[in-house]
Amino acid sequence: MKTRPNYIKAGILAAIVSFITISSTHAAVSVIWSGGNGTPLSCTFSQPALFTISANPVEPGMAFVMPGVGNLLNNRASSVTGNLTFTIDGGVSLPITNIASGFSGGAVTSNDTLFGTYATYALGDTIVLNPGTLTTSGNVTAAPPVNGPVDMYIADSNGNNVSAPVPEVSSTLLCGLGALGLLRRRR
Numbered sequence: 001m002k003t004r005p006n007y008i009k010a011g012i013l014a015a016i017v018s019f020i021t022i023s024s025t026h027a028a029v030s031v032i033w034s035g036g037n038g039t040p041l042s043c044t045f046s047q048p049a050l051f052t053i054s055a056n057p058v059e060p061g062m063a064f065v066m067p068g069v070g071n072l073l074n075n076r077a078s079s080v081t082g083n084l085t086f087t088i089d090g091g092v093s094l095p096i097t098n099i100a101s102g103f104s105g106g107a108v109t110s111n112d113t114l115f116g117t118y119a120t121y122a123l124g125d126t127i128v129l130n131p132g133t134l135t136t137s138g139n140v141t142a143a144p145p146v147n148g149p150v151d152m153y154i155a156d157s158n159g160n161n162v163s164a165p166v167p168e169v170s171s172t173l174l175c176g177l178g179a180l181g182l183l184r185r186r187r
Contacts (some may be wrong), residue, residue, distance in 0.1 A: 002104045004123060005084060009184075011028065011078040025095045025149070026166030027049045027050065027051060027152050027153070028050040028056055028149045028150070028151055028152075029045055029047065029129070029143075029149065029150055029152050030046050030047060030061070030147075030148065030149050030150075031043050031044070031045060031046040031066070031147065031148070031149075031150045032147045033137070033144035033145050033146075033147055034144055035136075035144060035145050036049065036072070036140045036141075036143050036144040037056065037140075037141070037142075037144075038140075038141060038143050039140070039141055040135050040136045040138065040139060040140065041055055041072060041080070041099075041135070041136045041140040041142070041144060042133055042134065042135040042136075042138070043133065043134060044132070044133040045084065045129065045130075045131050045132060045133075046131055047131055048128050048129060048130055049064075049128070049129040049152060049165070050126065050127070050128050050129075050165065051126070051127045051128075051129075051153070051163040051164065051165055052107065052124070052125070052126055052127075052163065052164050052165075053121055053123055053124060053125045053126075053127065053154070053162055053163055054123070054162065054163060054164040055123065055160065055161075055162040056122075056123050056162070057121060057122070057123075057156035057157075057160075057162045058156045058157050058160065059120060059121070059156070059157065060118045060119065060120060060157065061116065061118060061154065061156060061157030062116045062117060062118070062119045062121060062127075062154060062155075062157075063100075063108075063114040063115065063116035063154065063155045063156075064086075064096075064114065064115055064116055064129055064152055064153075064154060065107070065108055065112050065113075065114045065151045065153050065154070065155045065161075066112060066113045066114065066151070066152055066154060067111075067112050067152075068109075068111055068112065068149055068151075068154075069101075069111075069112065069113040069145050069150060070101065070111060070113060070142065070145060071082050071101045071102040071110055071111055071113075071142075071146070072140060072142045073099065073100060073101040073102060073113075073114050073136070073140060073142070074101075074102060074141065074142065075101070075103070075110075076101075076102065076104030077098050077099065077100035078098065078100070078137055078138055078140075079097060079098055079136075079137045080096060080097065080098060080099050080115065080134040080135060080136055080137060081098070081134070081135050081137065082096070082131060082132060082133045082134035082135050083132040083133060084096045084115075084129075084130070084132035084134040085130045085132060086119075086127055086128060086129045086130060087127070087128045087130065088119065088120075088121050088125050088127055089125050089126055090126070090128075093130060095117065096115050096116060096134055097116070097117040097118075098115065098116065098117065099114070099115040099117060099134065099136060100113070100114055100115070101113045101114070103159075104157075104159070105158060105159035106155060106158050106159025106160040106161070107153070107159055107160060108155055108159035113145075114155065115134065127154060127163070129152075141186040142154070148169050149176055153165075163170075
């Protein structure tokens with residue numbers, strides 16, 4: 001029986017893992033939470049998140065949705081302070097102005113937390129959520145969620161998911177290595 005060299009096995013595995021990673025409909029972002037429990041709630045994003053608008057949005061609302069994070073604000077919205085911003089197609093940084101939870105519509109459920117602002121964006125635009133922190137203007141009775149990666153997507157003003165994540169450079173590199181391994185196997 002003929003055995004395959006390790007680089008071929010590694011290439012096949014890399015291609016499978018890359019396909020699974022790239023086919024996700026949400027972008028995973030590391031979030032650090034603090035406060036809550038009767039004080040203002042803060043969340044910090046330590047890395048950028050990239051999205052492509054993949055469906056025609058209903059404007060003018062844009063929300064970054066964190067599914068399943070919880071109804072942290074008990075069915076209400078709050079204005080925010082901080083330096084969390086986003087860009088549309090590499091343009092000027094735009095501020096995040098509010099955070100909300102407990103609302104549902106479209107893909108958004110009452111157990112999701114969302115934050116956003118009014119912005120003009122269109123099909124094909126690239127949205128980058130920049131690293132930064134936001135803090136609620138008022139006190140939040142809920143405990144902060146667990147720190148760690150959170151899946152995110154962009155919803156329009158009707159709550160419809162209108163985004164697809166842009167693969168990280170490492171995912172793209174992993175896909176390329178997998179393809180090279182498969183090509184090498186054919187020889």
